[in-house]
Amino acid sequence: MSGYFDAATAMPLHPAARAALDAALDDGWADPGRLYREGRRARLLLDGAREATAEAIGARPDEVTFTPSGTLANHLAVLGALAARRRVGRHFVVSAVEHSTVLAAAAHHEGDGGETTTVGVDATGRVDAASYAAALRADTALASLQSANHEVATLQPVAEVAALCRERGVPLHVDAAQTVGRLPLDGWDLLSASARKWGGPTGVGVLAVRTGVRWRSPLPEDEHESGRFPGPVPLPLVVAAAAALRARTSAQAKDAERLAALTQRIRDELPVRIRDVDVLGPADAADRVPHIVAFSCLYVAGEALATELDRAGFSVSSGSSCSSSALTPSHVLAAMGALTHGNVRISLADDADESDVQRLLDVLPPIVAELRSRAGAADL
């Protein structure tokens, strides 16, 4: 039983990762670039981790680079591809609901004299493939589209957009942070992911660049990671991340089905139990990533809702402003035209079960009623 409902930010360490971490701390402390025995042992571990990661994301091992975070993987994917295709142009296409790290890279690019076109989404948070393609220009150097939205679960039409980008000769970067280890993915030219979202440790991100896709690191080069990321790889963490990914990928179909049933139950029952609740994202489960469900409650502050849920034993995140440090509401909710206050995102870890969901459904209605009453909005 667990009330940890923020798996889309970070999952608890997978048991397979812990075992691999212990082993790699013993055997993987040396520099894998060295030719002596300890270095060779470390090299074997690194090669194994890279092969396992490549297999899980559908890449070749030499296409995979380990970075210190998904954040940096996104930054490097975007800035490196834009740098390498500077002769084509300086135009970058993104969706309005990309992770803030991709949008931060876009802002960085604009600050450097580049140009960005932002493609809007429908009320479910989904990009229209034709509208996305219409934003591509002769001077478009890169396009970026997430595999699934991290706040509202919406799966994006990556395969369609990839085909349209290919026709135009524009490489497609896919931020796959919410789907790696959960759902298969095809069509990317550059991919980024974050190990802590699949049960690996914090401190490992993945950047994959398809062979033949132009990409140049914006950072100074050294001998590590074939010149694609400077500095030694945190080998024990990388080995642990790969072990977690291997374990998750082998169970992904089963987990997806179970988690999808739980999030569906939350979607179905919330509007019955709480009035004036806006359940977000596509109605059809086939259009959603299985572990996330988000909703907004009218007349309630998201921060207060998250605080009361924490008190009741549930750890959730909120896209409402004044939650965390943000002064503006979530750009995802705003782009969808969703209610931004009273927002809660539930994202289920692997150990979430029916009883956790039942408890949540039981505690939420009185919390919302109490907060509305406190705001003088009980009768509105």
Place this chain on the structure above:
Amino acid sequence: MLGRLCPLPIIELARRIGDVAVGETVTVVADDPAAASDVPAWCRMREHDYLGATPEAHGTAYEVRRTH
């Protein structure tokens, strides 16, 4: 509703909509950026007409027409 954060401007809007006749409008002036999303979203959920936003010297004016 200057200086008041969502959901307060929306709660005030919900209170005031009953003060006008069907077909008349209520204008909310707010400086919380969340109002730009939340006023139209409230109109959608409550099935009133959202007529648009106009920048003011301080904040933004959001106009809503009562439909029922």
